[in-house]
Amino acid sequence: MEPTTTRDAWQQAYARVESGLRAGGVDVIATAASLEELEGRRVEFLGRSSALTLLLKDLKNLGLDDRRELGPQAQALKAAVEQKFALRHAELENAADGAALQKDAVDLTLPSLRPPRGRLHPLTTTLSAIADIFQRMGYSWAEGPFAEDERHNFSALNIPDDHPARDSHDTFYLTGLPLLLRTHTSTVQIRAMEAQQPPIRIVCPGRVFRHEQIDATHSAVFHQVEGLVVDQNVGFADLKGHLQTFLESLLGKDTKTRFRPSYFPFTEPSTEVDAKCFFCSGAGCPSCKHTGWIELLGAGVVNPKVLSNVGWDPEKWSGFAFGIGVERVAMLLHGVPDIRDFYINDLRFLRQFDEDIA
Numbered sequence: 001m002e003p004t005t006t007r008d009a010w011q012q013a014y015a016r017v018e019s020g021l022r023a024g025g026v027d028v029i030a031t032a033a034s035l036e037e038l039e040g041r042r043v044e045f046l047g048r049s050s051a052l053t054l055l056l057k058d059l060k061n062l063g064l065d066d067r068r069e070l071g072p073q074a075q076a077l078k079a080a081v082e083q084k085f086a087l088r089h090a091e092l093e094n095a096a097d098g099a100a101l102q103k104d105a106v107d108l109t110l111p112s113l114r115p116p117r118g119r120l121h122p123l124t125t126t127l128s129a130i131a132d133i134f135q136r137m138g139y140s141w142a143e144g145p146f147a148e149d150e151r152h153n154f155s156a157l158n159i160p161d162d163h164p165a166r167d168s169h170d171t172f173y174l175t176g177l178p179l180l181l182r183t184h185t186s187t188v189q190i191r192a193m194e195a196q197q198p199p200i201r202i203v204c205p206g207r208v209f210r211h212e213q214i215d216a217t218h219s220a221v222f223h224q225v226e227g228l229v230v231d232q233n234v235g236f237a238d239l240k241g242h243l244q245t246f247l248e249s250l251l252g253k254d255t256k257t258r259f260r261p262s263y264f265p266f267t268e269p270s271t272e273v274d275a276k277c278f279f280c281s282g283a284g285c286p287s288c289k290h291t292g293w294i295e296l297l298g299a300g301v302v303n304p305k306v307l308s309n310v311g312w313d314p315e316k317w318s319g320f321a322f323g324i325g326v327e328r329v330a331m332l333l334h335g336v337p338d339i340r341d342f343y344i345n346d347l348r349f350l351r352q353f354d355e356d357i358a
């Protein structure tokens with residue numbers, strides 16, 4: 001094909017394009033303020049109808065030798081412009097990313113929003129603390145039913161029908177059934193002794209029910225942990241040693257406790273253990289009914305009649321038992337002045353025990 005453009009004409013056109021670019025055209029690429037503006041520049045300098053593209057297109061109108069000589073020169077000019085464009089494009093894109101990051105930035109130092117979560121009730125943690133100590137003292141775990149018969153709740157424990165001790169346990173009887181809601185966990189002593197042979201060393205935790213006047217230290221539904229040890233030559237000194245070890249582990253050495261003589265038909269001798277009132281330090285207040293002491297547990301040496309009632313030989317075996325009030329211990333451990341606080345499920349009260357979850 002015959003050339004339609006002369007070498008001179010093309011070179012003059014090239015010189016115009018190059019000096020135009022050098023005289024400032026290219027600089028506007030480097031100073032484009034946004035990706036949109038840069039795209040406008042790209043169309044202007046590299047688009048299909050830009051002077052540079054037309055110049056390159058016009059190469060084909062030169063003779064072959066001229067094309068070979070001048071083509072690389074024009075391509076190099078285009079590459080230089082493209083490079084400037086790519087450079088600015090990368091700069092603007094980085095800046096846009098940075099701005100987006102800044103806009104969506106997360107302040108990692110802000111306090112987190114914690115999802116609400118379940119927590120262990122203070123009575124549960126108290127029960128576990130009590131059970132843990134006895135487990136370490138070699139006791140194993142036993143349980144029994146809430147609905148009991150009179151034999152396990154009363155008669156096998158040496159509380160016959162007409163015994164005045166039945167009055168102190170205001171009992172809920174189940175209508176139409178020969179059953180009642182157990183008034184204490186001593187029922188589990190009888191069940192455990194019926195189920196196995198001596199020796200025995202158990203704790204029996206659980207809920208008990210009494211139809212009684214509710215006040216700061218008394219509830220109609222509460223929890224006890226029963227303990228029973230029967231072996232050979234076990235007596236009151238062993239009972240006192242076990243309870244003192246337990247109380248010291250649970251409450252620390254500084255909590256003042258006292259053993260006071262008491263009466264239970266199923267133990268002889270019997271005792272009750274009180275803690276110095278933790279709210280008034282013994283001065284007297286509504287929580288301790290102005291006595292200065294709060295009763296934590298009842299205990300005693302197992303009455304030989306109870307052993308006989310389950311067929312164990314009282315000449316050979318002896319033991320002790322105790323029944324701890326879990327709510328009373330929880331009140332002492334957590335400084336709760338009213339037992340009712342444990343049951344009303346006020347979250348403001350319950351949230352105080354968050355840290356108790358290990």
Ligand code: FA5
Pocket residue numbers: 183184185186210212217218219220222224226264267295296297298299300321322323324325326327328339
């Ligand atoms: C008894 O229930 C005996 N079974 C305990 C026992 C077991 C004695 C083995 C000897 C041998 P008492 O009724 O005192 O005992 O209750 C024991 C403990 O339960 C009390 O010391 C007290 O801490 C707690 N308690 C009693 N009544 C209530 C109540 N209404 N509300 C909360 N705690 C109570």
